[in-house]
Amino acid sequence: xxxxxxxxxxxxRRSASSAWxxxxxxxxxxxVAFLTILGGWQxxxxxxxxxxxxxxxxxxxxxxxxxxxxxxxxxxxRSFVRLSIGFVLACLLGLVMGLVSGIxxxxxRYARTLVSILQSVPPIAWVPLFIILFxxxxxxxxxxxxxxxxxxxxxxxxxxxxxxxxxxVDVARLLGANRxxxxxxxxAPEVIPAIVTGAQVGFGNAWRSLIAAEMVGGVNVGxxxxxxxxxxxxxxxxxLAGIFVIGSCSALLDGLILERIKRRLLRWKYV
Amino acid sequence: xxxxxxRVLPLAVGIVVFAGVTIASAEKIRIGYVHVFDDAPVVIAxxxxxxxxxxxxxxxxxxxxxxxxxxxxxxxxxxxxxxxxTNAITWAAQGADLKIIGKVQEGxxxxxxxxxxxxxxxxxxxxxxxxxxAAGSTADIVLKGVVxxxxxxxxxxxxxxxxxxxxxxxxxxxxxxxxAFLFEPYDSIVREVLPVTEIYEVGKRWPFxxxxxxxxxKLIAERPAAVRKVLASLKRSIEFMKASPVEASRLLAPAxxxxxDLLAEGRTVTSQEIMMKSLKSNIFDWRLTPADLKRMQxxxxxxxxxxxxxxxxxxxxxxxxRWQNELDQGRP
Amino acid sequence: xxxxxxxxxxxxxxxxINVEDLTLDYGPLRVIDHVGFGxxxxxxxxxxxxxxxxxSTLLRIMAGLVGPTGGRVLIDGVEVLGPNPRRNxxxxxxxxxxxxxxxxNVALGLEIQGQSPxxxxxxxxxxxxxxxxxxxxxxYPHQLSGGQRQRAAFTRVLAVDPDVxxxxxxxxxxxxxxxxxxxxxLLQLWVDSGKTVxxxxxxxxxxxxxxxxxxxxxxLPGRIREILPVPEKRPRDRGSATLASFKRxxxxxxxxxxxxxxxxxxxxxxxx
Numbered sequence: 001x002x003x004x005x006x007x008x009x010x011x012x013r014r015s016a017s018s019a020w021x022x023x024x025x026x027x028x029x030x031x032v033a034f035l036t037i038l039g040g041w042q043x044x045x046x047x048x049x050x051x052x053x054x055x056x057x058x059x060x061x062x063x064x065x066x067x068x069x070x071x072x073x074x075x076x077x078r079s080f081v082r083l084s085i086g087f088v089l090a091c092l093l094g095l096v097m098g099l100v101s102g103i104x105x106x107x108x109r110y111a112r113t114l115v116s117i118l119q120s121v122p123p124i125a126w127v128p129l130f131i132i133l134f135x136x137x138x139x140x141x142x143x144x145x146x147x148x149x150x151x152x153x154x155x156x157x158x159x160x161x162x163x164x165x166x167x168x169v170d171v172a173r174l175l176g177a178n179r180x181x182x183x184x185x186x187x188a189p190e191v192i193p194a195i196v197t198g199a200q201v202g203f204g205n206a207w208r209s210l211i212a213a214e215m216v217g218g219v220n221v222g223x224x225x226x227x228x229x230x231x232x233x234x235x236x237x238x239x240l241a242g243i244f245v246i247g248s249c250s251a252l253l254d255g256l257i258l259e260r261i262k263r264r265l266l267r268w269k270y271v
Numbered sequence: 272x273x274x275x276x277x278r279v280l281p282l283a284v285g286i287v288v289f290a291g292v293t294i295a296s297a298e299k300i301r302i303g304y305v306h307v308f309d310d311a312p313v314v315i316a317x318x319x320x321x322x323x324x325x326x327x328x329x330x331x332x333x334x335x336x337x338x339x340x341x342x343x344x345x346x347x348x349x350x351x352x353x354x355x356x357t358n359a360i361t362w363a364a365q366g367a368d369l370k371i372i373g374k375v376q377e378g379x380x381x382x383x384x385x386x387x388x389x390x391x392x393x394x395x396x397x398x399x400x401x402x403x404x405a406a407g408s409t410a411d412i413v414l415k416g417v418v419x420x421x422x423x424x425x426x427x428x429x430x431x432x433x434x435x436x437x438x439x440x441x442x443x444x445x446x447x448x449x450x451a452f453l454f455e456p457y458d459s460i461v462r463e464v465l466p467v468t469e470i471y472e473v474g475k476r477w478p479f480x481x482x483x484x485x486x487x488x489k490l491i492a493e494r495p496a497a498v499r500k501v502l503a504s505l506k507r508s509i510e511f512m513k514a515s516p517v518e519a520s521r522l523l524a525p526a527x528x529x530x531x532d533l534l535a536e537g538r539t540v541t542s543q544e545i546m547m548k549s550l551k552s553n554i555f556d557w558r559l560t561p562a563d564l565k566r567m568q569x570x571x572x573x574x575x576x577x578x579x580x581x582x583x584x585x586x587x588x589x590x591x592x593r594w595q596n597e598l599d600q601g602r603p
Numbered sequence: 604x605x606x607x608x609x610x611x612x613x614x615x616x617x618x619x620i621n622v623e624d625l626t627l628d629y630g631p632l633r634v635i636d637h638v639g640f641g642x643x644x645x646x647x648x649x650x651x652x653x654x655x656x657x658x659s660t661l662l663r664i665m666a667g668l669v670g671p672t673g674g675r676v677l678i679d680g681v682e683v684l685g686p687n688p689r690r691n692x693x694x695x696x697x698x699x700x701x702x703x704x705x706x707x708n709v710a711l712g713l714e715i716q717g718q719s720p721x722x723x724x725x726x727x728x729x730x731x732x733x734x735x736x737x738x739x740x741x742x743y744p745h746q747l748s749g750g751q752r753q754r755a756a757f758t759r760v761l762a763v764d765p766d767v768x769x770x771x772x773x774x775x776x777x778x779x780x781x782x783x784x785x786x787x788x789l790l791q792l793w794v795d796s797g798k799t800v801x802x803x804x805x806x807x808x809x810x811x812x813x814x815x816x817x818x819x820x821x822x823l824p825g826r827i828r829e830i831l832p833v834p835e836k837r838p839r840d841r842g843s844a845t846l847a848s849f850k851r852x853x854x855x856x857x858x859x860x861x862x863x864x865x866x867x868x869x870x871x872x873x874x875x
Contacts, residue, residue, distance in 0.1 A: 051365035052345065128438050135447040136400065136432035167698040170668055175712035175763060176688040185711070189702045217434040220426075225406070225433075232338035232407030233579045234361035268702050268743045 054237045063241040072226070076245065079210060079223040082138055086145025087206045091199055093146065094153025098194075101154070102161020102187060111158065115151055123148035123209040124216055131218040141213045141222075148209035149202035156198030160191045193269075196262045203258060207250050297328040298497055303340045303352040306333040306526075307436075308455040308549050309376045309482045313353050314526050315519060316508035324507070325500040335435070336405045341485070344369060350490050351501050355409030356483040360571055363589045364580050368488030370591040373502045374563065375509070377554040378481035380410055381458045382418065382471040384450040385443065393422035393471055399449040400430045402439035407579065409481060414452050416573030417477055443467070455549035456527055463545075464535040474552075479566040480559060491591065499594040506557045506598055512550065520546035558595060619644040619678065619799045620665065620767065626673035627660060634660055636824035637674070642801060647793055649802045649814035651853065657825025658803045659771050665801065666692040666769045678767065688712060690767040695775045697756040699744040705755050706731070706740040712763035730758050734788075750781035754788075761792075770802045774809070783841075786812060790837070807853050811846050812839055819856050829856050 038056055045055040066072040101108035123144045130140035164187060172186045214224025223242060230238035302322075304313040313331065316322050322329035334340040337354035344352050345367045359369045382401075384390040390399060396419070404410045411433070415426050432439075432448060439451045444465055453461065461467055473479070484505065486498055512519045520543045527549075528542035567586045574580040620642035627635040635657045642648050650658045663669045665676050667686040676683040678690055699708045706727055713723045731737040734754045744752055753773060760768070773789075774782040790813055793800055804810050810817045811833055819829045831853065835845055852866055852873050866873045 049366065051362065051367050128435070131432075131434060131438055132441045132445055132447065136402075136430070136434075136442070165698065167694055167696055168700060170686075170692075171694070171698050171759075172711070172715070173668065173686045174666065174688065174691050174760075175715050176686075177715045181715055185715070186700075189700065192702070217438070218432055220406070220431055220433065229406045232336075232405060234338075234341075234358075234365050234367075235579075236365070268704075268745075 051234065052236060054240060059237055059240045059244065062237045063244060066238070066241060075221045075226050076223055078138075078221045079214065082141045082214075082222070083145065083206060083210050085138075086142040086210070087149055087203060089142070090146045090149035090202055090206060091153055091195070094150040094198060094202065095157055095191075095195060097150070097154045098157020098161060098198075099183065099187060099191065101158045102164065102191075103183070108158065108162075111154065115154060118147070119151055123205070124212040127213050127216040127218060136218045138219075140218050141210065144209050144213040145206045149206035152201040152205060153195070153198035156194045156201070157191050160194030161187055164190045192265050196258075196265055200254065200258055200262070203254060204250075207246075207253075211246060297323070297326055298494070298500065299328045299330070300497055300501065301330045301332070301348070301350045302501065303332045303334055303343055303349045303354075305337050305340055305354050305482075306335060308523075308527050309379070309553070310353050311519075311523055311527070311550075311553075312375050312505050312508040312512065312555055315512060315522060316504045318522055319508070319511065321504045321507045321511070322501075325504045327497070327500050327504060329504075337408055338405060341369075344485060344487050347487070347489065349487075350497070351484060351486045353482055353484055353505070355481055356485070356567060357409040357412050357570065357574065359483070359485045359589050360567075360574065360584050361407075361579065364582075364584050369485055369589060370488060370491060371483045371485055371559070371589055372498055372591055372593075373484045373505070373557050373595045374480050374482070374559045375484060375505055375555065375557060376480075376482040377474060377556065378409075378413065378479045379458075379472065379474040379553050380413065380418075380452055380454050381469045381473075382450060382452055383443070383458065383461055383467045383469055385446070386466040386468055388449040390450060390470065393418070393424070396422070396450060397424060397428045398430075400432060400447075402432050402434060402442050402448045402451040404433065404436065404439075404452065406433045410452065410454070412570065412574055412577065412579065413473055413477075413479065416570070416577050417479075418452075418471060418473060420573075421476075455552055456545050458552065459545050459548040460533060463533055463540050474554065477566075478554075478562075479570065480563040483559070495594075499597060502557065502594050503598055509555045509557050512555060516547060516550050517543075520550065558599060559590070559592060564590065619646070620801070621677040622661075622665065622674075623677065624674035625661070625664060625671050625676065627657070627664065627669070628672045633824040635664075635671070636826045638820075638825065638827055639674070640818060640827065640830060642799060644799055645797045646816070647800045647802070647814045648816050648818065649804060649810035650818045650820060651804060651807055651810050652820035652825070652828075653822055653857065654805065656820040656822035658820050661820075661825065662692065662769045662771050662801065662803050666690055668692070688716075688763040689765050690769065691760045691763065691765040692769040692771060693753075693757055693760050693773045695772040697744070697752040699752055699755055699759070701744050704741050704743055705736060705747070708744070708755055709759045709762050711759060716763070726762065730762055734758055748781075749777050750785060753777060753785060757789075757792075765798070767799045768801070770800065770804075772804055773802075775805070782806075782809075789813065794837075807850050808841065808846070811849050811853075812841055817849075817853065819853055821857070831856075 041053075041056050045053045050058075097111055101111045126144055126147065127140055130143050134140055134143070168190070169182060169186050172182055177185060210222075211224040211227075214222035215228040219225050223246060227239050227242035227246075230236070230242065300322075302313070304310040317329065317331045322331075332343075332349070334343075334354075337358045340349070340352045340354045341358040341362055343349040345362055353375050356371055359371050363369050382393070384396075388399065390396060403414055414431075419425065419429060432442075434442070436453060436457045439448070439453065440457050440461055442448045443451045443461060451457075451461070458469075462469075484502060486501070491498055523546050524542040528545060532542050533540040533545065564586055567590075568583075571580065571583045571586060575583050618641075622638060622640050622642075625635055625638045626633070638661060650661065652658050660669065664671050665678075665683065667676075667683045667690070670684075683690075699705075700711070703711070709727045709730060710723045713726060718726075728737065728740075731740055734757070736751060736754060736758065739747060739751065739755075744755070747755070753776075757773070770789075774785050777785065786809060792798075793813075802810065802813060814833055817831045817833060818827055819831065820826065821828045831849070833849060835843075839846060848866065855873055
């Protein structure tokens, strides 16, 4: 048989070179995107007066100062606490609702209707109402996060359960599985990829609504509150520093934590 | 052309030209105000036509807070604003070109507490919850730097919650907060619907100028006459409110009490009644006095203490009283 | 050409499985129409027919996954009311769980029964070794070939030691050569274990290679056209003339072959 010397062999040779190069190549688009934003910012800072758009340099300097202040770290910490509690509860609630919907047709129709009605209200619109109902502080924020983050999770899980391969359910039934075992051995694992994607979408919602809710009111600590206050007193440097913290935290949390969890749960796909 | 037309035509043309000239001579100006009772003179000026009578074609925009409004002033989207004076200072400190050219109202903020929370004086606020206005606003600065300070408290001793006045009122009613820092008409409203006590009122203990007229340096440079017209319109508006409070109440009710009359404890309190009470509580005046300027300097120091300003701003650099003096001397 | 055939059991009163007057309707559509037959213990029965004749549905009813509209199925004299591991089914789609390794897939039934990890490890290990999959125990299904996956699916079912095996076109998705290999393995399994097997297939040659009797079904609605005994001794030669003749008979019954003659079987004439 004649030897093939086409693109195939070149690819073989390329993949033999370092995995390091591959990882670097994958990082380049991210770096370029980051630099584009930074560049745009610098240009805006040059064109507009400093009290409107301070330069990236000034903002970074201020950020390094703020990170050494206890008050700032406490404020960020509080935002994270709210996010963690709200997001975890949202995931659990979404998971339970999604699973039950998959098994019980009545609940599925009920949940679907509920979701479609409530979903039209932007989560932070609830804040003033929640402040009156539950008082000031963390509760309204956490509730808003739960509302914002649980919908994507429920829908994702609901769809996954509905699309569970009936054959796999039959296999389990034939092997003698009872209802509980069907849930734990067939439905739950079927649904894990959907949980992960639901969680990732939900995380974005949770993070955004956290900051927005903190800005709307009812709190006196938090990253959103920090930015809002700074904007009120003409401290644009702090505003941009806060925005930078938001952007980088979100990227880090998603990339480092969620992506890792996804890879671990879906190990079997990536083997 | 027949004879009638020949005689009528020049007259018609003359009328059109005259009307055109009159309309053209009305100056366009973009004015912003904060939708609170403190800025009532602006609403009156707009609705009673005082802007127009000074030859201004005013595009009046309402804002929910001073800090939001001032952003319009520094980005050349507004020509004049009526808002809390600290906003001029914070932005001037960053390098913006803003000037305070006159006053509209003196600060009135009452610290209202629920009777069932055991708060008798300011010191008892320690460990309690207090609903206040937008963080960083003039009211907020006065609360922290003057009111609480006078009782030896800081914002760490009291849990201050920042929210809109209507939410603050609802929270107070619902018992979610122990106290609220309110201005009119919320102050008058809450007294009708809830057993509360006023334990402190800023205007009485520490009078200070609250709402002022702020214009960007650009307006002063390009259209100094317009600056005078704005202040003159507001002067007339304030004088009208003093002379005819009943009619003023009638005009202000739909703006500041859109829900209509108040139902409390089985009796109805009309919105006009509330407006009358609010008018009485407040002091509206268009002149910044030397005492006012002194207060503003003191508050500048307070802002530095609260770490809102890096250093004090000399008030003389942000105040320009040329037009106020002109109007004061009675020049039309 | 005349074919003499023994008068083997061809109608009801089978000891192991009894299908009594089974009917299934999907709304107004009758899918299975008054089907009845019996299966002896240890018998290998094949069901053939074109698509849409309800043979897969018939199997699902017998396995207890679906309830009939009319009639009933008795296994060991007991009516079938739901699925039971002792009468298990292997599907055409291996339906292995992609998130479980081969080992874990095969262990599924034993897990459900609540056996201890040690017991499971031993039993699954033995089973995998028997089918030559022990090297792949830690692999995931997507890493295996089609034939290996189907072997794993079989092993999963065998792990719970059913005495009745229902097979729904188990080799339908495999390539021709793999199919032949697995047919031989299935035959060996049946010979060694003595299980009762009901095989549904569209492959007439497969049916003739493996079965003691072939039920021929016709569609719309699904009915039994004929039950044909295959008295050939095993192992059977795929290419033998006898098998070829049987095939012609069956295809003739199904109306799929041009008629070139006649055959008499058990006193009845068939066109072939």
